[in-house]
Amino acid sequence: MRRAKGLAVAGTLAAGLSLAAIPSADAAPSLPIDTTGGAHFAVLVPKAAPFDLAEMAIIAHEGSIVQRWPQIGVIIARSKRADFATNVRKENGVAGVGATRNKTELAPRIQAPASIVPRLDEHTPGDQRTSTAAEPLAANQWNMKLIGADQANEVNQGSREVLVGILDSGIDSSHPDLKDNIDKAASVNCANAGVPDRTEAAWQDDVGHGTHVAGIVAAAKNGIGVAGVAPNVRLASIKVGGREGFIYPESAICGYIWAADHGVDIANTSLAIDPWYLWCNSDPDQAAVTEAVRRSVRYATARLVTAVSSLGNNNWDLAHDIVDSKSPTNGPTVTRNTDASCLTLPAELPGVVGVSSVGAAKSRYYASNYGTGLAYLTGPGGDRRFQIPATPDANGQVLSTLPGGQYGYLQGTSMAAPHVTGVLALHLSRDPALFGDALKVAAEAGAEVLPCPAGGVHDPGGTGQFRAVCEGGATGAGFYGKGLVNALKAVR
Structure with a gap:
């Protein structure tokens, strides 16, 4: 409508798997990085901060900018460096960095019609x-x-x-x-x-x-x-x-x-x-x-x-x-x-x-x-x-x-x-x-x-x-x- 816009019960454990063997949420594993083709990252810019500091950090650590979203303070970046996220997180003008994916050469996840x-x-x-x-x-x-x-x-x-x-x-x-x-x-x-x-x-x-x-x-x-x-x-x-x-x-x-x-x-x-x-x-x-x-x-x-x-x-x-x-x-x-x-x-x-x-x-x-x-x-x-x-x-x-x-x-x-x-x-x-x-x-x-x-x-x-x-x-x-x-x- 064209109008003015204003501002469970836990899953069942596999047979023979003990709770002690399961990592806790505090030890959640990081996403594997596909360094061969370059991994994708979401880079967070602090509220009201300029984009140029985050962009310079991305470039300095051998990343490239894929897409900018100034509306929400997010940059999508790509890099082949496995330590890209760790390094960019330390830079001024960056509020967070997260790898968004790894390899995709698997069967489709969305269900096909029966x-x-x-x-x-x-x-x-x-x-x-x-x-x-x-x-x-x-x-x-x-x-x-x-x-x-x-x-x-x-x-x-x-x-x-x-x-x-x-x-x-x-x-x-x-x-x-x-x-x-x-x-x-x-x-x-x-x-x-x-x-x-x-x-x-x-x-x-x-x-x-x-x-x-x-x-x-x-x-x-x-x-x-x-x-x-x-x-x-x-x-x-x-x-x-x-x-x-x-x-x-x-x-x-x-x-x-x-x-x-x-x-x-x-x-x-x-x-x-x-x-x-x-x-x-x-x-x-x-x-x-x-x-x-x-x-x-x-x-x-x-x-x-x-x-x-x-x-x-x-x-x-x-x-x-x-x-x-x-x-x-x-x-x-x-x-x-x-x-x-x-x-x-x-x-x-x-x-x-x-x-x-x-x-x-x-x-x-x-x-x-x-x-x-x-x-x-x-x-x-x-x-x-x-x-x-x-x-x-x-x-x-x-x-x-x-x-x-x-x-x-x-x-x-x-x-x-x-x-x-x-x-x-x-x-x-x-x-x-x-x-x-x-x-x-x-x-x-x-x-x-x-x-x-x-x-x-x-x-x-x-x-x-x-x-x-x-x-x-x-x-x-x-x-x-x-x-x-x-x-x-x-x-x-």
């Missing part, structure tokens, strides 16, 4: 702004019925004044269910070391994940395939992850600043920033990177961008200490105890709407992360194992758009977050005066409270593999935050 529905070329598009005809694949969209989006679309399909930024793997701008809703002027590729590239070819989707997320928010109601929660709002493709499937800090920083500076109202991040599932302040690299990302999110939210993020799919209680044996995501993993200083980025940062996931039975998706005070809202993200809907496909995952004019199923908190984003977009469409905290409160007020399961324990399948403890009793706050979003209440 199944693909053939494209529907025989369908003639209707007027995407006014059509209320049933979409050919709507019968399989149990997720839209679960939050009343199908009924909401009969009342309000969203305003063209609302712009939603999809910070993800890109969007296929030629997809018949998306092409009329993409704002190309507001789209960008940030995946190349956080350097913005506005060319349309650069922000196309390499993976399919971003196109799927975009369709959940705003696939057009045009009689072609599926419909999104808010099928008439505009979308900005803000690409922060490429074909390799990783989302590095410099790309996310670029994405948030781009959203803030280009009129985005709601920024959806169905992702966790690599390569650490949990970024720990006890490590100087991770602490500096966390602060750099925090600055970018704070910059965006101060300019009235509502930040929505998925909580992740590790079956972790993020409100309690966790044993992390899955990081880094792009190299040999280490096992470490983490504590309250270790955060999932960006979901656990101040001002971000963290989203957990439910399946078709309105019960927690078996792998969804959760946590009291961290799960703010929940949305339908699917559950292919334990919550099967009575739909033609009988598929418990979420059906949405995929590149090449196709449609397919995915599940996870990645799918839950865009449902929340879509409902927020409907609230804003109905009342343009809602922004910032007021927009979040409106969604909270309309949410359906889902209580914790009897006894507070959720053990889908009864094997203990996905066992989780819900705190909050009748409020269900530990699993579901303020509850399951409701699209119909948003438009009324």
Whole structure:
């Protein structure tokens, strides 16, 4: 909307692994440095300090400047020196330095679609702004019925004044269910070391994940395939992850600043920033990177961008200490105890709407992360194992758009977050005066409270593999935050 912008229960230990063998958070390992091609670093400039001191320090220690962000006091640098961060931290005009990544020659991390529905070329598009005809694949969209989006679309399909930024793997701008809703002027590729590239070819989707997320928010109601929660709002493709499937800090920083500076109202991040599932302040690299990302999110939210993020799919209680044996995501993993200083980025940062996931039975998706005070809202993200809907496909995952004019199923908190984003977009469409905290409160007020399961324990399948403890009793706050979003209440 073009308006003036103002300033758990710990993870299960592997068999035979003793607690004594696990490093503490105080001994969190540093990120391995790829000195062959040059590693990337986030360099923090102190508040109100000139950039030239930090830039001179970078050059003096054989680094190069990749991108400057004076809005938040962050420089992205590259160097082949293994001691680059250690040396630059000692220099005047530098508040911190953190390595952002290591090698990336591994399999993609972003999930690929489990199944693909053939494209529907025989369908003639209707007027995407006014059509209320049933979409050919709507019968399989149990997720839209679960939050009343199908009924909401009969009342309000969203305003063209609302712009939603999809910070993800890109969007296929030629997809018949998306092409009329993409704002190309507001789209960008940030995946190349956080350097913005506005060319349309650069922000196309390499993976399919971003196109799927975009369709959940705003696939057009045009009689072609599926419909999104808010099928008439505009979308900005803000690409922060490429074909390799990783989302590095410099790309996310670029994405948030781009959203803030280009009129985005709601920024959806169905992702966790690599390569650490949990970024720990006890490590100087991770602490500096966390602060750099925090600055970018704070910059965006101060300019009235509502930040929505998925909580992740590790079956972790993020409100309690966790044993992390899955990081880094792009190299040999280490096992470490983490504590309250270790955060999932960006979901656990101040001002971000963290989203957990439910399946078709309105019960927690078996792998969804959760946590009291961290799960703010929940949305339908699917559950292919334990919550099967009575739909033609009988598929418990979420059906949405995929590149090449196709449609397919995915599940996870990645799918839950865009449902929340879509409902927020409907609230804003109905009342343009809602922004910032007021927009979040409106969604909270309309949410359906889902209580914790009897006894507070959720053990889908009864094997203990996905066992989780819900705190909050009748409020269900530990699993579901303020509850399951409701699209119909948003438009009324």
